Amino acid sequence: MAEADTLAGNDGPLYAARKGVYPKKVDGTFRRLKWLIMGVALAIYYGTPWIRWDRGPYAPDQAVLIDLANRRFYMFQIEIWPHEFYYVAGLLIMAGIGLFLVTSAVGRAWCGYACPQTVWTDLFQHVDRLIDGDRNAQIRLANGPWSAEKVAKRAAKYAIYLAIAFWTGGAWIMYFADAPTLTRDFWTGDAAFVAYGTVAALTATTFVLGGFMREQVCIYMCPWPRIQTAMMDEKSLLVTYKDWRGEPRGSLKKALAHPGSIGDCIDCNQCVAVCPTGIDIREGPQIGCITCALCIDACDTVMAQVGRPRGLIDYCALDDVAVEKAGGTAPPVLKTLLRPRLMIYLAIWSAIGAAMLFSLGERTRLDLSVQHERSPLYVQLSDGMIRNNYTLKLRNMETRPRKVAITVSGLPGAQLWTENGSREKASQRVNMTISPDSVTRVRLFVAAPAQGLARQDFTIATYGRDGDPRGDTDTIQFDRPEAQ
Amino acid sequence: MSDTPRFDEPTGTHTVGHEWDGIEELNTPLPRWWLWTFYACIAWAAVYVVLYPAWPMVNSATQGVLGWSSRGDLEKEMAGHTAKRAPIVNAIAAMPIAALPSKPELLEAAIQGGSAAFKVHCVQCHGAGGAGVVGLYPSLTDDDWLWGGDLATIETTLIHGIRNPDHDLTRVNSMPAFGRDGILDSTAINDLVSHVRVISRQEKPSAASARGAALFENNCVACHGTNGEGIRELGAPKLTDPVWLYGGSRDAIAKTIHNPRNGVMPRWNDKLDAVTIRMLAAYVHSLGGGENAPAPVVPAAAEAAAPDKAPANG
Ligand code: SF4
Ligand code: SF4
Numbered sequence: 001m002a003e004a005d006t007l008a009g010n011d012g013p014l015y016a017a018r019k020g021v022y023p024k025k026v027d028g029t030f031r032r033l034k035w036l037i038m039g040v041a042l043a044i045y046y047g048t049p050w051i052r053w054d055r056g057p058y059a060p061d062q063a064v065l066i067d068l069a070n071r072r073f074y075m076f077q078i079e080i081w082p083h084e085f086y087y088v089a090g091l092l093i094m095a096g097i098g099l100f101l102v103t104s105a106v107g108r109a110w111c112g113y114a115c116p117q118t119v120w121t122d123l124f125q126h127v128d129r130l131i132d133g134d135r136n137a138q139i140r141l142a143n144g145p146w147s148a149e150k151v152a153k154r155a156a157k158y159a160i161y162l163a164i165a166f167w168t169g170g171a172w173i174m175y176f177a178d179a180p181t182l183t184r185d186f187w188t189g190d191a192a193f194v195a196y197g198t199v200a201a202l203t204a205t206t207f208v209l210g211g212f213m214r215e216q217v218c219i220y221m222c223p224w225p226r227i228q229t230a231m232m233d234e235k236s237l238l239v240t241y242k243d244w245r246g247e248p249r250g251s252l253k254k255a256l257a258h259p260g261s262i263g264d265c266i267d268c269n270q271c272v273a274v275c276p277t278g279i280d281i282r283e284g285p286q287i288g289c290i291t292c293a294l295c296i297d298a299c300d301t302v303m304a305q306v307g308r309p310r311g312l313i314d315y316c317a318l319d320d321v322a323v324e325k326a327g328g329t330a331p332p333v334l335k336t337l338l339r340p341r342l343m344i345y346l347a348i349w350s351a352i353g354a355a356m357l358f359s360l361g362e363r364t365r366l367d368l369s370v371q372h373e374r375s376p377l378y379v380q381l382s383d384g385m386i387r388n389n390y391t392l393k394l395r396n397m398e399t400r401p402r403k404v405a406i407t408v409s410g411l412p413g414a415q416l417w418t419e420n421g422s423r424e425k426a427s428q429r430v431n432m433t434i435s436p437d438s439v440t441r442v443r444l445f446v447a448a449p450a451q452g453l454a455r456q457d458f459t460i461a462t463y464g465r466d467g468d469p470r471g472d473t474d475t476i477q478f479d480r481p482e483a484q
Numbered sequence: 485m486s487d488t489p490r491f492d493e494p495t496g497t498h499t500v501g502h503e504w505d506g507i508e509e510l511n512t513p514l515p516r517w518w519l520w521t522f523y524a525c526i527a528w529a530a531v532y533v534v535l536y537p538a539w540p541m542v543n544s545a546t547q548g549v550l551g552w553s554s555r556g557d558l559e560k561e562m563a564g565h566t567a568k569r570a571p572i573v574n575a576i577a578a579m580p581i582a583a584l585p586s587k588p589e590l591l592e593a594a595i596q597g598g599s600a601a602f603k604v605h606c607v608q609c610h611g612a613g614g615a616g617v618v619g620l621y622p623s624l625t626d627d628d629w630l631w632g633g634d635l636a637t638i639e640t641t642l643i644h645g646i647r648n649p650d651h652d653l654t655r656v657n658s659m660p661a662f663g664r665d666g667i668l669d670s671t672a673i674n675d676l677v678s679h680v681r682v683i684s685r686q687e688k689p690s691a692a693s694a695r696g697a698a699l700f701e702n703n704c705v706a707c708h709g710t711n712g713e714g715i716r717e718l719g720a721p722k723l724t725d726p727v728w729l730y731g732g733s734r735d736a737i738a739k740t741i742h743n744p745r746n747g748v749m750p751r752w753n754d755k756l757d758a759v760t761i762r763m764l765a766a767y768v769h770s771l772g773g774g775e776n777a778p779a780p781v782v783p784a785a786a787e788a789a790a791p792d793k794a795p796a797n798g
Contacts (some may be wrong), residue, residue, distance in 0.1 A: 016513035213517070220515055376615035379772060382628045382725035389625070389772055419770055420588075423627070445772055450726075 020142055021215060021278035023125055024135035024270070028297025037113045038122060046167070049174035053077075058436035059399035066176050072437070078360060079437075081397060090356045094349055101345040103231040105337055106315070107238045111224060111290035117217050118276075118290060120168070120210035124161060125276060131157040135273055161211040162203070169202030215277035218290055225287050235336050239291045240316035241271075241282045244325045249282075252306060264312050270302050271295035271313055281313060366402060367395035368462045368472040370444075377479040385415075385447045386480045392442040394462060396434045403466040406430045408446060410458035411478055415447045423447065431465065446478065454480050577759045581635045582777045584766060591766060598767025601760050605752070614771045619730050621747070625771040628727040631655055631719045633775040639765035645751030646719070654751055657719045662703065663742030672699055677737045683712045683724050684732060 053063035053076055060067065065074040073080040073088070080087050102109050111118060131153050132138045141150055173195050174182060185191040186199075209217055218225060232238070246265030255262040265282070272280045274295060279288040281295050299313040320330035373389040381387050396402050407429045408414050415426035419442075426447065434440040444460070456478045463471030489501040492510060500511045532538065536548040547553075572593045576584070584591045602614070609621040616623030622630065631641050641655060648654035662668040668676065672695075679696025681687040700712070707720035714722030721729065729747075730740050752761050768774075 013513050015516040015519050017516045216515060216517065220518070373613060375611060375613035376623065376625055379623065379625045380727050381626060382722065382727050384726050387626075387772060422776070443770075 018216060019278060020139070021276065022128075022135045022138040022142070023276045023278075023294070024273040024298075025129055026270075026274040026294050026298045026301070028294075028300055030293035031297050034113060034122065034292065034294075038119050041114060041116075041119050042123070046171045049171065049179040055079075056399050058401075060178060062178055064175060065178070068176060079397065079399075081395075084363075087356060087360070090352055094352050094356075097345055097349045097352070099228075100231055101342060101349060103228045104233060104236050104345065105342055106291075107232055107236045108225065108228050108289075108291040110228070111218065112292035115224070115290075117209065117222070118292065120164075120206060121214045121276060123164065124210045124214070127157060127160050127164070131160070158211070161207055165203045165206035165210065166199070168206045169199040172202050173198050215288065215290075218277060219288050225290075229287070233341070234318040235339060235341075237315040237317055237333070237336070238285055239281060239289060239293055239296065239313065240285070240321060241265075241313050242311070242316065242321075242324065243282070243284075246282070246312050264303070264308050266302065266306060268302055270298040274298040363397075364470055364472055365397040366404065366462065366464060366468075366471050367393075367397065368460065368474050369393045369395075370460050370474040370476045372476050372479075378481060380481065381447060384450055386450050387445055387447040388478050390444045390446060390460065390476065392444050392460070392462075394434050394440045394442060396436060396438060396440065399437045401436050402434050402464055404432060404434055404462050404471070405465050406432070406442075406444065406460065406462050408458055408460050411446070411448050411456065412452075413449045414458075417445050419443045419445075448478060448480075450480060452478075452480055454482050456480070573759050576762055581639050581762050581765060584635060584762075594763045594766035595770045597760070598763035598765070598770075601756070601764050602767055605756065606764070609749075614768060616729075618728070619736070622729050623727075624768050625773055626727055627773040627775075628722065628725055629716070629773065629775070630721055630729075632716050632778075633769070633773055634777045635765055635769050635774070636777060638768050638774075639762060641749070642761045642765055642768075643751060643753045646749040647746060648748065648751040651751050655719055657707070658746055659707070659720075659740075659744035661743050663738075668699070668703070668741070673738055673741050675699055676703075676741055677734055680712065680723050680737055681732075681734065684726065685724075686732060 048064050049062065051063035052061050053074075054061055055074075059079070060074060062074065063076050065072075067074065071082045099110065128138060132141050141153065144150060170186070173186075177195075182191060182195065186195060213221075243263075246263045248261070248263055249265035249267040250258075250262040252266050255266070271282065272278075272295075274297070275281070276292060276294065277288045277290060279286060281289060293315070296311075296313050296315070300310040303310050303312055315333075316324070316330065317336060320336075323330050369392070371391045371393075373391060377388070379387040379389070392406065394404065396404075406416065408416060414428065415423065416428065416430050417423055417426040418430055418432070420432075421430065423445070426445075430444070432440075432442070457475055458478055459473050459475050461471060461473040463469050489498045489511065490508075491498055492508075495510060495512075498511045499508045502509050533546075534548065535550045536552055537545040538548065539546040572590065575587075576590055576594055579587070579590075584594060602610075603612070606614070610616055610624055611621070614624030616625075627633070629637075631637060631646070644651060644653045644655060646655045647658075660667060662676075663670065663673055675692045675696035676699045677696070678687060678690060678693035679700050682689050682693040682696075687693065700708075704712070707715060707718050708723055709715055709720070712723035714720050726732065728736065730736055730745060752764075756764075
């Protein structure tokens with residue numbers, strides 16, 4: 001690359017190799033929080049598809065199921081049809097506002113704790129420590145020659161990576177089909193090609209992104225760091241090295257030799273050693289910091305050992321930095337968290353959630369839509385009456401068959417029948433049973449006397465005849481020949 | 485306004501040397517894996533070009549060693565669908581059409597298939613949805629049939645056509661051209677029109693209609709029946725209802741008596757296979773005017789027509 005570098009006109013290389021990151025084991029408040037979140041997140045991800053939820057004989061008994069083939073989305077007692085996709089849109093809006101809320105409160109907390117990239121990277125780093133040992137052993141092994149031991153350790157480690165990756169890919173497809181059936185089909189080779197393809201693709205991405213790319217994803221591939229940085233303000237909490245307290249840094253020995261002239265940072269490099277992205281937080285806020293707060297844990301441990309107050313590295317807002325630098329005390333965290341911006345986000349977020357819950361409870365589960373057949377608009381019948389044809393879509397969104405009636409109003413002398421009935425038996429009402437959880441298409445024939453407006457609006461209604469009389473109506477036009 | 489790279493102290497990186505309004509660009513080195521990803525993409529593209537159609541040539545593109553084409557995909561899909569439909573098609577072929585209503589799912593399939601075929605073969609004359617064209621082609625949606633509106637009769641009409649030249653089994657009748665051939669003069673035709681308008685309840689009886697009644701008696705009852713009720717076996721239309729193929733106004737009726745149209749419908753047995761014709765018959769029957777078979781051919785048919793029956797899901 002030397003030639004290209006000359007072209008660029010400076011001494012910097014055009015391409016940078018990845019620097020190995022070997023985070024050291026650490027314990028502390030935030031590490032425990034991370035353990036907890038990781039456990040919950042993985043349990044939800046791997047376990048959810050196996051939760052059963054009885055919906056009766058006409059619907060799947062999987063609690064969470066995205067049934068693409070039948071276009072249904074089940075989530076516990078909620079069932080969403082494709083035309084109700086606005087609920088999903090609502091969820092996405094809530095997720096967006098939730099991100100505003102969290103980010104303006106605690107910065108990149110998503111990155112630090114909940115992002116799948118973080119959770120799986122963390123998991124894989126535990127595997128590294130399990131097989132290779134802690135930081136120093138890992139570095140030694142990485143730099144060492146390809147001995148038998150190294151080959152064995154690498155093989156073991158990659159095998160575990162692969163198992164986790166495969167399990168991750170395998171869990172994903174369980175959301176899209178009945179989990180026990182799919183598992184059996186998967187292993188007997190009867191599952192759809194797309195199932196194997198998806199598992200293969202997700203196994204590969206998990207293996208590569210979690211096992212090898214790690215912080216490179218966060219630094220080079222992911223848009224979130226940029227977006228979240230733009231959402232923060234001077235009151236958002238950031239992992240901050242309090243340089244006004246720590247600098248000038250110096251070893252314990254130095255501090256003892258020159259009391260008063262050396263800061264609290266004893267330059268032990270523990271914060272760098274534990275950092276999962278391999279950066280030095282003491283250089284200030286930077287794009288590589290996912291705010292996982294592990295350096296806080298590391299530094300707190302050190303401060304406890306040397307008998308200095310904790311929090312040399314701590315969550316701290318830019319405003320607090322200014323206050324503390326000037327010698328004041330930062331306002332309590334709670335006060336920063338209760339500021340109007342966050343309250344407004346919270347209010348909007350809750351309002352959308354409440355509105356969705358309310359409308360979910362209120363939505364009708366029997367839906368009618370009527371289309372007037374345009375060709376022909378009307379039919380002259382041999383007894384002088386006029387017939388119009390309508391296509392009805394009866395949407396039964398309940399998981400049981402429904403007995404329903406179809407009636408009309410506002411059209412005197414009307415007779416109705418469907419393609420399964422006949423005009424001889426026509427009356428003011430058609431009764432039928434519609435299948436559970438499906439759309440039933442019905443052709444409705446409506447005959448009415450020829451006398452009347454050439455274009456007349458009337459109403460077609462449907463309602464349950466099985467105890468739940470709620471239903472739906474649709475107003476539609478009846479056409480007659482223009483005055484003969 | 486520096487055009488030369490500058491070393492940026494805080495980041496430890498050179499700038500590329502460009503500067504716009506004080507905004508400079510750091511010459512941050514690309515991660516090396518990015519470079520390898522780029523090479524991998526190039527390799528992938530090379531493989532793709534070999535495997536799949538790629539380079540545009542004069543008449544077509546290079547074929548690729550896999551021999552894949554979107555047209556081939558379509559053919560495979562169509563063959564799959566044909567294979568999937570085969571059991572239904574065979575079942576429909578195997579039963580008399582009058583028995584179709586006893587198998588609601590077959591009937592539904594036949595109607596769907598007929599609807600598709602109708603759009604290709606029939607809409608040219610009968611219009612979308614079988615609306616017909618007044619004065620030219622009959623509506624298929626009403627309850628007035630020239631030759632009969634039950635499934636089997638409709639199928640026969642479709643198979644053999646009406647007044648189809650060079651086909652022995654075709655349905656034929658022919659109304660004489662009373663005016664053009666000089667059988668009735670124009671006064672007589674006028675009287676006859678009055679009578680027809682009276683029996684179809686469009687006019688009050690008059691002296692002219694009384695004269696017309698006598699003319700009707702002598703010239704028309706053989707086909708149209710004593711009271712103008714029509715005779716299906718002959719394909720002679722009912723004159724007492726408000727449904728008119730060629731119009732029910734005085735002018736239109738006079739025109740028909742003077743010079744009848746005797747419209748032609750092609751036979752379809754030389755163009756379509758038997759199952760498609762059967763499906764077309766089921767579809768036409770479903771348009772709203774379909775009649776039950778004259779005699780109970782298959783008892784089960786009545787059951788299928790019973791109300792309160794959930795229609796098969798489409
Ligand atoms: S930078 Fe992106 S990938 Fe990395 S933790 Fe944050 S959101 Fe996740
Ligand atoms: S600097 Fe600290 S908070 Fe930031 S990623 Fe590293 S360990 Fe986590």
